[in-house]
Amino acid sequence: MSRFTVTETGIQDLRVIERRRLGDERGFLSRLFCAEELASAGWDQPVVQINHTWTQARGTVRGMHFQHPPHAEMKLVTCLRGRVWDVGLDLRAGSPTFLHWRAVELSADNGRALLIPQGFAHGFQTLTDDCELLYLHSAPYAAQAEGGLSATDPTLGIEWPLPIALQSARDLRHPAVTEEFTGLDLHS
Numbered sequence: 683m684s685r686f687t688v689t690e691t692g693i694q695d696l697r698v699i700e701r702r703r704l705g706d707e708r709g710f711l712s713r714l715f716c717a718e719e720l721a722s723a724g725w726d727q728p729v730v731q732i733n734h735t736w737t738q739a740r741g742t743v744r745g746m747h748f749q750h751p752p753h754a755e756m757k758l759v760t761c762l763r764g765r766v767w768d769v770g771l772d773l774r775a776g777s778p779t780f781l782h783w784r785a786v787e788l789s790a791d792n793g794r795a796l797l798i799p800q801g802f803a804h805g806f807q808t809l810t811d812d813c814e815l816l817y818l819h820s821a822p823y824a825a826q827a828e829g830g831l832s833a834t835d836p837t838l839g840i841e842w843p844l845p846i847a848l849q850s851a852r853d854l855r856h857p858a859v860t861e862e863f864t865g866l867d868l869h870s
């Protein structure tokens with residue numbers, strides 16, 4: 683029996699992974715990650731790091747973040763408390779959906795995760811106070827390779843559902859995309 687339902691988003695490789703819950707009178711059990719099953723959804727590398735974040739206030743935006751090649755990473759983003767509006771942005775050079783984004787609501791209740799492939803930027807907005815996210819990463823954190831794009835760049839046109847209540851000082855400094863930016867070359 684499959685533990686996950688995998689749904690396409692319209693951007694190649696960016697997928698929604700919905701966890702099946704095995705419930706009984708005590709509550710439920712759901713599998714957060716399964717190397718064997720998720721390989722067919724595109725997660726074909728070891729998990730090398732797991733991060734946990736807590737965000738206090740509704741309306742907060744974190745992102746848009748990525749790591750430059752050769753440190754490009756996949757992330758599986760899961761919400762364990764509250765509700766977030768989670769965004770994947772295609773930055774792959776040559777992709778037919780270059781600079782397109784998709785968003786999906788992730789919540790503790792709906793059991794969905796977003797599989798962010800290599801070559802994508804990721805960000806989210808909290809839809810409730812008190813949100814916790816769990817990130818599985820396929821590559822180690824590489825501070826020198828961190829990249830960011832402005833979450834409010836009109837060229838990207840990301841439609842945040844709420845007025846933005848808070849961003850980090852670092853995120854506010856991220857640039858807008860320029861015409862010279864032709865994307866991330868994952869083979870470099």
Ligand SMILES: Cc1cn([C@H]2C[C@H](O)[C@@H](COP(=O)(O)OP(=O)(O)O[C@H]3O[C@@H](C)C(=O)[C@@H](O)[C@H]3O)O2)c(=O)[nH]c1=O
Pocket residue numbers: 733735744745746747748757804805806817823850852
């Ligand atoms: C991402 C990261 C940050 N840090 C440090 C750097 C800094 O001192 C502190 C907080 O980092 P940040 O401000 O970048 O945290 P945050 O803005 O929450 O960064 C996260 O944003 C979302 C959108 C993502 O997609 C994640 O991969 C990650 O980039 O933690 C690590 O030690 N390891 C890590 O993997």
